[in-house]
Amino acid sequence: MKRVIIVTGAGRGIGLAVARRFAATGDLLVLNDRQFGDEAAEIVEQAKSCGGDVAFVTGDVSRVEDVATLVTMAMDRHGRIDVLVNNAGVLLSKATVDTSAEDWARVIGINLTGTWNCLHAVLPGMIARRSGRIINVSSELGLIGFATYAAYCASKGGVIALTKAVAKEVAPHGVLVNSVAPGPIETDMLKYDTVEYNDETREQIPLRRFGQPDEIAAMVEFLAGPGGSYMVGQIVSPNGGTAI
Numbered sequence: 018m019k020r021v022i023i024v025t026g027a028g029r030g031i032g033l034a035v036a037r038r039f040a041a042t043g044d045l046l047v048l049n050d051r052q053f054g055d056e057a058a059e060i061v062e063q064a065k066s067c068g069g070d071v072a073f074v075t076g077d078v079s080r081v082e083d084v085a086t087l088v089t090m091a092m093d094r095h096g097r098i099d100v101l102v103n104n105a106g107v108l109l110s111k112a113t114v115d116t117s118a119e120d121w122a123r124v125i126g127i128n129l130t131g132t133w134n135c136l137h138a139v140l141p142g143m144i145a146r147r148s149g150r151i152i153n154v155s156s157e158l159g160l161i162g163f164a165t166y167a168a169y170c171a172s173k174g175g176v177i178a179l180t181k182a183v184a185k186e187v188a189p190h191g192v193l194v195n196s197v198a199p200g201p202i203e204t205d206m207l208k209y210d211t212v213e214y215n216d217e218t219r220e221q222i223p224l225r226r227f228g229q230p231d232e233i234a235a236m237v238e239f240l241a242g243p244g245g246s247y248m249v250g251q252i253v254s255p256n257g258g259t260a261i
């Protein structure tokens with residue numbers, strides 16, 4: 018049976034790569050982002066040629082009403098949600114003393130509360146059907162910390178703790194919750210740092226290269242598929258060896 022899959026932050030980067038993977042398997046996609054460009058639009062043809070379907074719903078995951086619109090759209094169109102990929106996120110690179118209360122609230126609001134909003138909105142349906150997969154995209158930095166990324170690390174550490182707690186709670190109801198915690202991946206997010214800084218960082222990665230979005234999408238696909246059937250509350254970190 019075709020799966021109904023919500024991916025947040027699917028307009029570019031890792032979310033777009035995840036959407037491409039699922040479009041290629043003929044799934045029924047409901048994609049969220051704050052805006053969509055031409056790259057995302059190309060998925061429609063890809064999905065159609067593989068027997069799938071794509072709907073775009075613009076919205077901000079930190080807003081409960083936008084998330085309600087997203088979930089209602091998926092339910093009206095397909096009648097159920099099988100997989101939620103909580104991917105939308107923002108980075109903040111600032112010394113802690115320069116980070117304002119607004120900065121903190123924005124990063125926590127999108128990365129942590131946004132994840133909670135989506136998870137909270139889809140769980141009742143999944144529990145009622147005794148079936149569902151939720152994959153939260155966190156970050157290896159939520160595990161190891163990073164200077165000048167305190168709000169980001171706190172938000173992603175929160176996503177990791179949220180994943181573990183909810184996973185234990187809902188696994189008995191047939192819903193599997195896990196997290197992918199990427200290392201440095203070549204997306205627009207890396208553009209927050211300078212070329213020199215990125216060159217230096219690359220040399221410190223045991224694999225000597227940044228990861229590609231599709232290398233994260235592959236892990237998400239695994240956790241959402243048959244191979245992930247015994248995975249509960251796991252934090253899987255494709256990171257080129259940066260955190261072992």
Ligand SMILES: NC(=O)c1ccc[n+]([C@@H]2O[C@H](COP(=O)([O-])OP(=O)(O)OC[C@H]3O[C@@H](n4cnc5c(N)ncnc54)[C@H](OP(=O)(O)O)[C@@H]3O)[C@@H](O)[C@H]2O)c1
Pocket residue numbers: 025026027028029030031032049050051052076077078079104105106107108127131154155156157198199200201202203204205206207
């Ligand atoms: N790239 C990395 O090295 C890396 C490493 C570890 C974890 N991650 C995580 O992976 C996820 C995807 O990151 P990425 O590298 O693909 O970044 P990206 O290229 O910046 O893409 C993030 C996407 O999320 C969207 N988004 C941001 N805030 C949103 C909101 N409030 N509601 C809905 N959509 C929103 C962005 O939309 P806009 O265009 O409107 O901003 C953008 O399309 C994030 O959670 C990130 O923290 C990334």
